[in-house]
């Protein structure tokens with residue numbers, strides 16, 4: 001069964017030293033290697049649609065960005081040049097609002113010199129990316145860890161964000177679960193909320209279902225070896241093997 005390689009990025013920055021940010025140079029170099037290996041680029045929704053239809057190209061790359069940092073837009077010219085679209089997952093509460101992004105995990109940057117890195121993409125910037133062929137997906141309303149929520153609250157996070165994003169951008173077909181956290185119950189609620197697919201982040205890609213599509217997390221703090229374990233063909237195959245859950249624990 002063909003499966004796309006789905007990369008998960010966050011911000012684009014060379015000065016913000018965090019796992020969340022990758023420099024534009026490194027981002028371009030990582031994607032150029034996929035171009036050299038003959039990968040075709042699709043949005044997450046389109047890759048899912050073609051997977052279901054049985055028409056997914058043998059080598060498909062899906063580039064995704066979580067959180068919708070304003071710096072994400074810096075990736076657009078590189079992607080345009082390489083002929084790749086992307087999917088950006090936005091947090092509903094911050095769409096059309098110029099407040100800085102905030103939730104546990106990024107709040108520590110709010111009082112620092114890097115606070116402007118927490119600026120979200122504006123609606124105009126998101127529409128411009130959409131004009132470039134990007135998909136706008138959901139990353140919930142408030143960026144909670146969904147498995148920790150009661151089912152009604154979880155469904156509200158999933159449904160309201162889908163409605164909000166649809167109002168602004170004319171549709172919202174897919175979701176990326178905050179922190180990459182999802183379980184069977186959350187996956188079923190995402191289906192109930194009307195999405196076509198959802199994605200998470202994990203070392204092992206043994207679970208690969210429409211509402212639990214695995215992604216590889218790119219990180220600005222990875223050394224060359226760790227980057228290789230995420231982007232090279234052999235390690236990507238290993239993640240999909242039945243031994244992957246065991247390898248992940250190592």
Ligand SMILES: [Zn+2]
Nearest residue numbers: 066067178179
């Ligand atoms: Zn996130």
